[in-house]
Amino acid sequence: xxxxxxxxxxxxxxxxxxxxxxxxxxxxxxxxxxxxxxxxxxxxxxxxxxxxxxxxxxxxxxxxxxxxxxxxxxxxxxxxxxxxxxxxxxxxxxxxxxxxxxxxxxxxxxxxxxxxxxxxxxxxxxxxxxxxxxxxxxxxxxxxxxxxxxxxxxxxx
Amino acid sequence: xxxxxxxxxxxxxxxxxxxxxxxxxxxxxxxxxxxxxxxxxxxxxxxxxxxxxxxxxxxxxxxxxxxxxxxxxxxxxxxxxxxxxxxxxxxxx
Numbered sequence: 001x002x003x004x005x006x007x008x009x010x011x012x013x014x015x016x017x018x019x020x021x022x023x024x025x026x027x028x029x030x031x032x033x034x035x036x037x038x039x040x041x042x043x044x045x046x047x048x049x050x051x052x053x054x055x056x057x058x059x060x061x062x063x064x065x066x067x068x069x070x071x072x073x074x075x076x077x078x079x080x081x082x083x084x085x086x087x088x089x090x091x092x093x094x095x096x097x098x099x100x101x102x103x104x105x106x107x108x109x110x111x112x113x114x115x116x117x118x119x120x121x122x123x124x125x126x127x128x129x130x131x132x133x134x135x136x137x138x139x140x141x142x143x144x145x146x147x148x149x150x151x152x153x154x155x156x157x
Numbered sequence: 158x159x160x161x162x163x164x165x166x167x168x169x170x171x172x173x174x175x176x177x178x179x180x181x182x183x184x185x186x187x188x189x190x191x192x193x194x195x196x197x198x199x200x201x202x203x204x205x206x207x208x209x210x211x212x213x214x215x216x217x218x219x220x221x222x223x224x225x226x227x228x229x230x231x232x233x234x235x236x237x238x239x240x241x242x243x244x245x246x247x248x249x250x
Contacts, residue, residue, distance in 0.1 A: 065231075067170055123232075
């Protein structure tokens with residue numbers, strides 16, 4: 001991640017899969033890059049899954065997009081995020097079909113706000129989500145994401 | 158200045174997103190708003206002008222609190238539709 005206008009999302013933190021068996025697997029797969037980079041401990045993945053069970057399906061923030069996360073003390077070592085994109089939706093909660101899973105981790109309640117603001121630019125309009133879901137390569141996904149993030153920043157000034 | 162507290166389960170992700178969007182919407186419409194995030198339990202002890210959250214948390218608040226419901230934590234259009242009329246009303250008071 002780079003604060004100076006370079007690519008914010010890396011190919012290593014993005015995974016494309018045709019499908020997964022259930023939402024638990026979706027969270028586990030989506031979180032792998034965070035585990036590899038030691039941004040989270042393994043127990044953080046269980047904490048995210050427990051959070052979905054405990055708080056219901058509100059982690060599906062907008063149609064088609066879920067943003068699982070847990071509290072810093074649940075095993076977040078640093079601040080970061082990773083994304084899983086699915087061709088076939090996975091069901092979260094009772095009936096919500098999700099194609100995009102964004103795992104969020106932060107070891108500080110404030111440090112992640114800039115990151116959150118950028119990430120929200122990817123899904124704060126339905127048209128953006130649909131455009132991202134149509135991308136065929138990681139490179140294309142990242143380029144489009146960066147465009148959305150850039151637009152959002154200009155919008156904010 | 159309208160004081161708003163946005164509420165979600167653990168006060169980290171969704172409520173922060175919602176607070177950011179509300180602050181953005183208010184700024185764009187020239188209304189002075191200070192929206193901050195909170196988890197549900199901590200929120201119960203606060204006295205803002207308005208709580209904003211989604212239906213599943215809104216129905217857990219006691220009747221004495223002023224709570225506005227949004228359909229989404231992150232969808233700019235839906236949040237604007239749900240919250241802007243209320244902000245304009247509060248701004249007049």
